[in-house]
Amino acid sequence: MPLALITPNLKPLKPLMFKPKVAFYWCASCGGCEETVVDLAEDILGVVEKVDIVLWPVAMDFKYKDVEAMPDKSILATLLNGAIRSTEQEEMARLLRRKSQYMIAYGACAHLGGIPGLANQFTREHILKFNYEDGPAMANEKKTRPQLVTEENGRTPRLPALTNVVRSLDQVVEVDYYVPGCPPTPKITRAAVTALLENRLPPKGSVIAPDIALCDECPRKATKPANISFREFKRPHQALMDPQKCFLAQGVVCMGPSTLSGCEAACISGGMPCTGCFGPTSRVRDQGLKIMSSLCSNLEPKDEQGISAVLQGIPDPIGTFYRYGLARSLLRRKVNLPTD
Amino acid sequence: MSDSTNKTPDGKWTPRIVAFFCNWCTYTAADLAGVSRMKYASNIRVIRLMCSGRVDPQFVVDAFAKGADGVLIGGCHPNDCHYVEGNYKCLRRYQMLKRMIADMGIEPDRLRLEWISAAEGEKVRRVVNEMVETVKQLGPLNIPCKFEEWDKEMEALAGHVAHSQSAAGAACPDHAKPQTAQTAHV
Amino acid sequence: MSKTANPFEERITMAGVAEAAVVDRTTTLQTLLDTPAGRRMLTCIQCGTCAGTCPYGDYMEFSPRLVINMLRRGFIDEVIKSDSLLRCVACYACTAKCPRNIRLTDVLLPLVKEQVLMNNTQMPAEFQKSLENMHRYGNPMGESPRKRAAWTATAGVKVPLIAEVKCEVDVLWFVECYTSFYARGQENSRATAKLFAALGVDFAILGNDEKCAGECGQMTWESGLFESLAEYNMKLFGKYKFRRIVTGDAHAFNAFRFRYPMYGLTQPVEHTTQFFARHLEQLKPKLKKPLNLVVTYHDPCCLGRAVGAYEEPRALLQAIPGVKLVEMVHNRVNSVCCGGGGGGMWLDTYYKQKGMDRLSERRVKEAIAVGADVLAVACPYEVSRFEDALKVVPHDKPMVVRDVVELLAESIG
């Protein structure tokens, strides 16, 4: 489905009288999303020309108080990437929400919780302990940990606290649009920004990607047999892969069938199966469960032992099926973990 | 969600079990149990599907997420599926689903798959009673409350933010609320 | 030996655990009809199979069928005023054939009999003496408890005492009274010890501390006596670690299987014949000495009808070289009781007074009719009963009574 088709009924908004203000912000993310904005290459200049960037910590120097000083709704759109997992991120999300007409979850982490969302399998204490004490590369004999408040030279610097739960942006503030991907491709980003600037916005809550699974645009689509039946599951490093053939046909888990398209099958073209970063279609509530249902239905064995043997080929179902989507899954977090 | 725990009017917790029964075998068996006036625990809420193959893992997890303490799936015996082999597909998903819910911190015994033929009203009675007993032993799961508990940290911060940002202008109540509903896509 | 290949593997069940739910130890005649077992009695169709199959049905004023109906109608007082039920030898015939699966032998009749005892001050002396002995000495014959383990000196193999073993044993062998004190019973014990040793079984006995399991106390009249013996033995069991109980006494086996779980027994229980049948593949190569005998086997009630272990003892006998197994007219579920159960062991004089024939005589006649050299048994009561009966029933061909384990031990040489 071409991108143009996803925004058929455009409601004309009031005309833009001034150069619109745009903010970029990053929360719990790797920085890859920021790269994408830069990757717009020449196009970025066009964007910069058309808009007034009021906040972009990675590239420009603005302060919290500058934003705070703006009138509410004075920013046209905030493109926020990263999951929300600290008090600072949450506070900024709320502030930017208040100041912006449109809040756009940019990238898989803001959209779904992303890779940071996998932390929802552990307690905050567990994570801190691993990172500051038990981690294999850790040399911290005193077991020093960052303190929320410290006394130093008469000053008391404060650090933001990690939250117990990693959240997608829409679990914290209302989100108007989602730009999916880890990271969003330049094409998707361009489409989103263009739609925004040209005032051709789809209905609120839309994910800016075709609402159809990736197989639709996968270059290996034709090589998938119509009688797939899984005798075993392999991981990509465990076998010599046929570079032309559908991954599932080779017994490798590929999330493509349950993941939105729009990335032009970038990973598959790069020789790796889809891991699901664009998230589920609008008809699916839980991406991980859906792909699991699909794959398991097509196992070959019918007896418990045989089934269990094949499923051993997926040693970490949570990490496999919820690589990006755990925080936005039906259960969100390992349910028996305490909060403190 | 005001009170998501399932309490009887006298304040005692009693489990809620959601059951997905296939139309041809297990649902009919439950009808038979009724016609035979067998007595069993009232904690079960049956949702009828045509086949155990229709049981989407999303249904099971959604039931847990909405407050079920246990989920029971009933289908036709192997080789007896009205739709030839929907029950095998159910079994395959069930095995992985058991692992996944365990990984997500739900005791696997809260999910049970049983083959119950149309003639086995007695088995419905036994399985339901056993299931209720098992879940009683495990205690309340109560995921909706956990969601509330998790989100307390946000409420706390929301209060703090509202306080510290109040100087900068009137807070917009609409935007302070996080979305809980699934976002609609195009 | 492969696990699945053994046809007798399934027999080792904790029958008692499931059955403990049938009734519990507090059930009385008044509360019986509210228990699951009692509700079965409401389904009785008065077909009379119980009375028809009862070996002493001819002599009963109140047949089991009638007892059920009197209970249902509220006329049970008339039954307990009569001594009719003293004739019940707890042989499980009525229970085994009942088309409604009513638990007469081990549930209804003991409760009625208990009331009979309380309503009849005149108890047969021989019987009363045995109960007293059980109470005082822990065995019905009034032998000194200190001599209980004396037989081990003549066992020929080492018989470890559990108190001296100090670690978990696989088998706690519950020897029981007749097999400890009576000369013929001790032969059974020596044979069992020999077989255990030959198989390399990790076993031990309780020695002089052991007291009668009390089955006859329970099955007949004296639930109080049974309670005290059961509690004593349970306390004793609690002191040691063992994985299963094995006993050669079918009556003790019955008590452990059905009643003791109500007192907390959790280990599985096996009769020696079940245990040896389970190890038949290991035993077979050791059975070298041919016996060249025509053997007929008498099913003990507490092993046969009570749990359906009909084939294990037969399999053992057939494994002995030279043994030709023949069946009596009444066999397996239809077997005729030796008359020793439910207190019958000590009621012979009383039965004679009432003009009743001895069941043991009825039984040996059947054995004689099939021309057996050996009447094989699997319960220590039967040895003395059938040997006594053979003294009075005329027969041309000599016949001896032997326990199955004795024959096995003999074949091992």
Next chain:
Amino acid sequence: METRKNEPVRIGFYVCHCGVNIAHMVDVEAVAKYVATLPNVVVSRNYKYMCSDPGQEMIQTDIREQRLNRVVVAACSPLLHEHTFRGATEAGGLNPFYFQMVNIREHDSWVHTDRLEATRKAMALARAAIQRVPHHKPLEVKKVPINPDVLIVGAGIAGIHAAITMANAGKKVCLVEKEPSIGGHMAMFDKTFPTLDCAMCVLSPKMATVGSHPNITLWTYSEVVKVDGYVGNFKVTVRRKPRYIIEDLCTGCQECVANCVYKEPKFPDAFNLGLGKRKPVYMPFAQAIPSIAIIDPEVCLNFKRGKNPDGSYTVSDKCKKLCVVACGDRKAIDFTQKAVDKEITVGTIIMATGFKTFDPHRTPYYGYGVYPNVYTALELERVINASGPTEGHLVMRNGKEPKRVAIVHCVGSRDENTNRWCSRVCCLYSLKLAHLILEHTDAEVYNFYIDMRTPGKSMEEFYNRVAEEGMHLVRGRVADVYPDPNDTASGRLIVQAEDTLTNRILKIPVDMVVLSVGLEPRPEAEDLRRLFNLSCSSEGWFLERHPKLAPVSTFTDGIFLAGCCQGPKDIPDSVAQAGAAAAEAFSLIDKGYVEQEPNTAFVLAEECSGCKSCIPLCPYTAISFNEETKKAVINEALCKGCGTCVAACPSGSIVQNLFEDQEIFSEIDGVLAPLPQ
């Protein structure tokens, strides 16, 4: 979501008392009151009998007057009355699929004991339906033409009667029988109660009709091996086993039998239950239909000598083939015959596979198989029968006429250790046998019974009549049968039982014991059940759709039950049921089409990514991949509506009508929503 786009959802909710069946355990008023508070509910009522005319009219009136566009009824199981209420919804002017049913009887009031809890459960289930029904869509019932031909499996009296009924009405019938001849158990009986007419005299004209009816294709010595398709269009494969006689060429002259190398019959004759003998080539019995001989390859010399070491067979030249010589130009004998599979297409199926008599080896204390003078009742039928092995002389295996006979009732009936049910016919056939014994001999006859059960027209009168003939009726179940210890030579037996009416133990010496064996499901019933996709009761009888309201229907549409395969019954009832099954089949056939529940699945064409995950999942190959659009397509005609593909579609792009994801999620939400305290 709703089709009438601009119209808000208006739900009418009705909770049924079902007399007291529901109302005694569920506070129906409280349920109605609670539901009235739920969103979209416009009307919430409770009524004594919703399925009654006034109940249904109430719905229709409300639809019109309250402008309802959804209807929810909380009553019995949807399997019972969903159809009724869909009809009422439609009669009120709505699409019938705007209806949803809540089962608060079978799943609630009948199975629970705490009124408060049962009421709360009813509320939760009702709420699920209230939340579900706004998502309902208008659907249309699909009509599929029905093939007018019918398959009848089993040619005992029930199958025969059903076949003749259907064939007389002009329907093409394929009647399949496992044995070489039709007739079933009835052909083995001597006389029938209560009329005492000769069984074969009544049956053989009907058998002959079957054999010659132009509308009946009779396949004996044949078995159904495969069933595909569904109501209206079943594809059935029948295996015709080789009888080594070419049916079309055999004239039934039996010259082959007369000339067989075996001069004397030597092998046990199955029709006479082994009491008589037959040759390797034989006629099953004198009146067999079809009147065609059959060769038993197990004992025929040609087969024995022609058997190769690998089990294959070549026609032996070591055998003189006297039968072939006798057959002459008719050339009806073919030693090379092989099993042939025939495929037929039918619209409806009637199962009339009958019963098996109880094997009394399972009650060892009656001595069957141990003492030669213990017979089953069916064996006695053959002994008494004039065409039986003793030509109607009542003599025992030792050739002597019995002086005293005991008939033991309830062998393998009413017994927890064997079969729990009453076999219904044994009391009466035992009385009949007692009568026949008295007619044939001077013997004393003892009937040992538990309860004498003689319901039905003319049955008690029959009991009364034969009792007067002077048989002993003893009320007591026989406990033991054993040889008389005082007379071991004659084979005399002692029958021991309590005479419960005199409180005495009887030990009656008799010459012959007849065991009135009960009826039980055939051993192959389990395979047939799988083959035809039926259900069995826990006893193993084929399960009827409803014990009262649909006694000859099954859970598989288009398959009906007749005779003892559904449960023990006598000849009049078997015939009546066969007629009923035929009538049910007619009503389907004459309608011309079958309505199919519109619960099929469809692919959202725009949204399908063409991942092909669903294609191998469909057992009916209803899903295919369109190579042009590169998307999956479901053939609605082939889809049976299981929903497996829907659950497995990884992008949620397959939708099942009536069971849409949103509908189920709403139900889950509804059953779990907090209830008022």
